[in-house]
Amino acid sequence: MNRRTTALSAAVALAASLALTGCSSSSDAAGDGKPELKVSGAFMPKPVTDMAGGFLTITNDGDTADRLTSVTSPISDDVTIHETKDQKMREVKFFDIPANGKLSLARGGNHIMFMSLKEKPEQGDKVSVELHFEKSGPIKVDLPVEAANHNPQQH
The missing domain is CATH 1.20.5 (Single alpha-helices involved in coiled-coils or other helix-helix interfaces)
Known part of the structure; x- marks a missing residue:
């Protein structure tokens, strides 16, 4: 026994x-436990006032989630990120980007908000932004300025 x-x-x-x-x-x-972020579909509709929206998709091919924590741009000293829920817009501190997932910032939904623009870009211009994350290094992106009514989801 x-x-x-x-x-x-x-x-x-x-x-x-x-x-x-x-x-x-x-x-x-x-994997190495890091987020692997890529940005696509970025654009800004031509502003009609001193405010503008920014839209893009961040894809995370990594096995670790991350967060978009802020956006900066030379075109405005007041750039924030907003969510839209129940047809109401409100500023948020971050957006989650899931592991092996994506974050979509699109018209009628979550988006980047540029307040008090220093200049009004015209259609065909590009607006430089820098995306800041909780875990990943910053990513610089040029947002092509499209027609004020541009919406790729309708195409």
């Missing part, structure tokens, strides 16, 4: 050590 208990204890210890080894190597195999 003592021999059987010793063998059982050894088997349990081996199984536990294999389980722990499996956990650490499987997380290593999944």
